[in-house]
Amino acid sequence: MSDLEIRPAAPHDLPAIVAMLADDPLGARRESPDDLTPYTAALTRLTADPNQHLVVAVRDDRVVGTLQLTVIPGLSRRGSTRSIIEGVRIHADERGNGLGTRLIEWAVDESRRQGCQLVQLTSDATRTDAHRFYERLGFEASHVGFKLSI
Amino acid sequence: MSDLEIRPAAPHDLPAIVAMLADDPLGARRESPDDLTPYTAALTRLTADPNQHLVVAVRDDRVVGTLQLTVIPGLSRRGSTRSIIEGVRIHADERGNGLGTRLIEWAVDESRRQGCQLVQLTSDATRTDAHRFYERLGFEASHVGFKLSI
Numbered sequence: 001m002s003d004l005e006i007r008p009a010a011p012h013d014l015p016a017i018v019a020m021l022a023d024d025p026l027g028a029r030r031e032s033p034d035d036l037t038p039y040t041a042a043l044t045r046l047t048a049d050p051n052q053h054l055v056v057a058v059r060d061d062r063v064v065g066t067l068q069l070t071v072i073p074g075l076s077r078r079g080s081t082r083s084i085i086e087g088v089r090i091h092a093d094e095r096g097n098g099l100g101t102r103l104i105e106w107a108v109d110e111s112r113r114q115g116c117q118l119v120q121l122t123s124d125a126t127r128t129d130a131h132r133f134y135e136r137l138g139f140e141a142s143h144v145g146f147k148l149s150i
Numbered sequence: 151m152s153d154l155e156i157r158p159a160a161p162h163d164l165p166a167i168v169a170m171l172a173d174d175p176l177g178a179r180r181e182s183p184d185d186l187t188p189y190t191a192a193l194t195r196l197t198a199d200p201n202q203h204l205v206v207a208v209r210d211d212r213v214v215g216t217l218q219l220t221v222i223p224g225l226s227r228r229g230s231t232r233s234i235i236e237g238v239r240i241h242a243d244e245r246g247n248g249l250g251t252r253l254i255e256w257a258v259d260e261s262r263r264q265g266c267q268l269v270q271l272t273s274d275a276t277r278t279d280a281h282r283f284y285e286r287l288g289f290e291a292s293h294v295g296f297k298l299s300i
Binding site for chain 2: 017018027032038039041042043049070076077084087111117119120124125131135138143144145146147149150
């Protein structure tokens with residue numbers, strides 16, 4: 001298997017990223033891969049924010065994975081900085097070959113590099129395979145994640 | 151009961167905020183109210199970041215509550231911006247009088263004002279009273295929250 005590169009996402013990656021966001025039981029209902037306008041605006045905001053790290057995993061010039069890492073300073077836990085991982089997606093052709101592990105390990109290493117003491121994420125309660133995956137990587141399912149659409 | 155003000159936290163609020171962070175079954179083990187140095191550094195970082203909103207609730211010139219709201223742009227859900235609520239604390243003297251509801255309602259209103267489509271938070275699995283509180287405010291316990299200390 002050829003080498004993998006993990007690098008910041010660029011505008012020309014958007015079609016591949018949005019296709020991955022949509023190729024998912026939950027994402028299929030929530031995304032609009034035929035209209036990239038809202039994604040282009042969001043990428044501009046992400047790129048302008050130094051605490052946002054949207055990356056893609058690329059193999060053979062093909063985008064095969066993505067995640068978003070956000071660095072959040074805070075007061076609690078003696079002024080700890082934490083990071084939050086969102087929007088983890090692996091291309092259907094690349095599932096089960098360790099790419100997810102590589103991406104999460106990248107996020108943990110980058111969080112350490114940014115001075116974070118804690119990495120956190122939430123996963124939909126229906127994604128039981130993902131929960132086992134995160135527990136294998138050392139994450140603890142210690143919290144309940146609440147959401148409110150507004 | 152006199153009027154409540156919710157405003158951005160300032161350096162002179164730190165002793166009261168840290169005392170609230172520490173006055174909590176989980177916070178008691180994690181905070182150092184006798185040494186404000188790490189909190190002062192964290193507040194400087196928070197204040198410099200336009201996507202961070204650390205606020206205090208003040209009644210009769212006394213800090214009686216706090217929370218941190220973070221605005222996070224993103225690609226998923228058609229380029230939705232979400233907000234995350236962290237570090238919600240209510241002074242022991244003010245629990246059960248609706249102040250928590252006022253603070254969360256402030257956070258939801260501010261999230262709407264900032265163009266967010268989703269508000270999210272995680273709550274330690276042991277805080278069952280807090281879970282009922284968030285569900286009463288319309289939040290859905292749809293996710294599992296994972297954390298990794300690094």
